[in-house]
Amino acid sequence: MWRLLLIALVAVPVFGQDVTFTLVQEQDFSQQVFGDFSEGVPRTVTFAGSTFVRSLSADLSIQSNGGSAVPCVFFDSDSQVQFCNTSSQFFSGRVTFPIVPRFASSVSFIVRGSTQFSGSSQGFIQRVFWRGGAGRSISQTYSTLRDVRAKNLGLLRAFIPPSQAPVFAFSSDQKAIIWFNDPVAPSSTSRSTTSNYNDEVLACLNTDLNVDAQGNPKCDFQDEAECAARGRDWLDGSCCGDAPYTDCRLYSDKQAICGRDAQQRFKWAALGDIGFISVLDGCPNLELVSNGVKFFTCGDVPTGFQDVERFDGVVNIAGHDYACDGRRVIECGGESPYTPNMRRTGAKLNITGQARYCSSQGRWLVSLDGVNRLSCERSGFTWTGSKCCGEQDDSLQSYEDPFVAGGDGVAGGCFKGRFVASGSYVSGSRNSLNYRGRFVVCQDENQNDRSYVQLFNGTNLSPQVSAPCGVPLQNALLTGIRQHALCFPAGSWEFTSITEAHFSKSTLWPTLVSQPRKGCCPENKCWDGAACRNIGEYSIVAGKGYRCQ
Incomplete structure (x- = not known):
């Protein structure tokens, strides 16, 4: 006969501690064994995977050689927790063991006791019987069961597929009551079996173990x-x-x-x-x-x-x-x-x-660095992958946090408590920006680094200094077309869609104030003060024609 068993494993009533409810499809099992066992040599029976065992018995015989002997069992490899049943000097028949219901993968049989003569007590086992099955668990905290009403764990059909099998509700802690409730006609707290898969599974605390006038457990x-x-x-x-x-x-x-x-x-x-x-x-x-x-x-x-x-x-x-x-x-x-x-x-x-x-x-x-993204962003700040930028009194107000593709966080760093995204300028200064979590400075062609030194004074940052032109910093911006950052001779970061190396180029004519005379272009292009031009292209400046060659 098949049955389904609802089990609650309830811990000591501490508010943060977990309470576990487990649905178990229960069946009667037996296994033929035929083997000797003693105190020093146990006989182990292996279940088909992790199984919830609610009851256990065995057909066995015990010979104690004139002394007393006790057959015992332990589960898995936990020989420190044994469940024993007393017997006389010679015993043969079915023994039921007073186990505490639990999940286990195996059970081992031993004999404990003394003998009047030489040798140890022996046992012989023929068949093992147990009731239980595979389980599915639902976790709650003890505090969730303390409420002004019963805790509705859901409909029975949501836990297990409906069938003709009845369901039995069991709790390993008397202080946690579990029962089946008919939503149409409310049921008593002692209703521990049902065949209606539309029933609700309810739970509550009964810490004083009292009952009502009808003998039903009474919820706190x-x-x-x-x-x-x-x-x-x-x-x-x-x-x-x-x-x-x-x-x-x-x-x-x-x-x-x-x-x-x-x-x-x-x-x-x-x-x-x-x-x-x-x-x-x-x-x-x-x-x-x-x-x-x-x-x-x-x-x-x-x-x-x-x-x-x-x-x-x-x-x-x-x-x-x-x-x-x-x-x-x-x-x-x-x-x-x-x-x-x-x-x-x-x-x-x-x-x-x-x-x-x-x-x-x-x-x-005070600091959410190294905690997690949820804590950082719920506080209104930016998570950069391993640190949080923006906490008011965090001693680490400026930091770098190298970006890891596919990682947890937003690419960028923290500068004086303010988040600077990758590809963004630092405090509006075009000669300093964040590159995928690191700060970098564009040094002008005169190697003047005074502005960046002043900008980073008072921080623990030592930004990387880049010379003009060269290979762009690829994917400084994580989206868009012009994603790559390039250090221009005037000491400012500009963006390009080209990834190849650039070289310092200049115009042959005076440019406007808004147009730098020197720029960065690939080797086969010319600089016209605003953009790179292809070989053979013309520019007309002050009535004069210029050609890129």
Whole structure:
């Protein structure tokens, strides 16, 4: 008989930690083995790939030579975690092992025990039976299951193709409930099997393991709603504001502070809510965030709250940074905040006199160099491939970042906190530009480099100096027709569509102020003050004719 099994592997309730739900197509399997095994020589049975095993038994016999023997199993190569079933001196029959359901590629059988005579206990196995199958996982964070309603994971048919097979819902953690819900007629939380692939798959937390009057597991949000209706706040089976939790203080049995919000409603702040910011503006007039051991706050700590520590600057909790904005605790939530409505990737906050930006990983950073493009661009700056240009208080205000074709970023560099794209002039100076992440200077024919030296004073940049003409810097501009940059004798960068070497050329007549007398042209062309001309072409200047030859 074929069945489908929905399994939830739920970790300790930490807000940033993953919760995994897995759909498993379950089947009864058996395999003939016929082999000896002992404590020192296990007998291993290999599954067909990674398999979720929910139950395991075997037909075997044990001989202990007058002592006691226990048949045990371990999965894969993890011999430190064993599951054993007691037996007498001699045992023959089917043994069921008290395993914890898990994914595995193999199972090994051993014998543990002592003998009265020489030799070790021996076992002989004939056939192995297990129930399970291949799985598909869905990841959530524990915090997503803490809500005012059940978490809708989607329709069952979205996870597995519909068939005639029934589906069974299983959770490896009693504190995470999973059930099937009929959208037309809402189902109880104990409905763990279904054959309707149009059912919803719902989940919630039940951290106090309580049930309703009908014996169905009761979601935390239901308990919370009942407390909230009376101006209370729920935690692990108790409402803050109900006796004995009526004073504004820490209760050791709850590992939580019972306080009040700005509207004087009772509210818990729990040490177990790691990374979650609790706002108790009424009493003790603090915003609190826990690392699991103690609370942190930005305000003055009243007498009697020894488990609360004031901090300045930044404190890191569960991988996220928290900072103070006055007496407010501000989380950099990145892409997955622990506290609703907290700052996300790209947010800016002044911390101890420095501008900091919220990265996608949840860190308040002065510099986003070396972080990632998402954090940089969400902050309003430009990502150049490995660095970020534009952060207000970044010590690295000017840098080069060589462009890699096909890489992550925009070709260019950073000059005094301003992005300079490849092919763009530096601060409007035509003798300096960025070439695919590097800064280059066009030195005039008199080798006058004073202007570029002054331009780059006070930076850590040492730009490359190019002599007039020669081979153009190819693809300085990444698009367009005239993409290649060429250093002209007057000390300015110009653009051309020609990639071959250029040579210094000049006119035989005085040119206008706007037209340089010297320019750069390929070897078989002439310079007319504005452009390169082909051999044989004529120019009329002041009534005189000139021909390129």
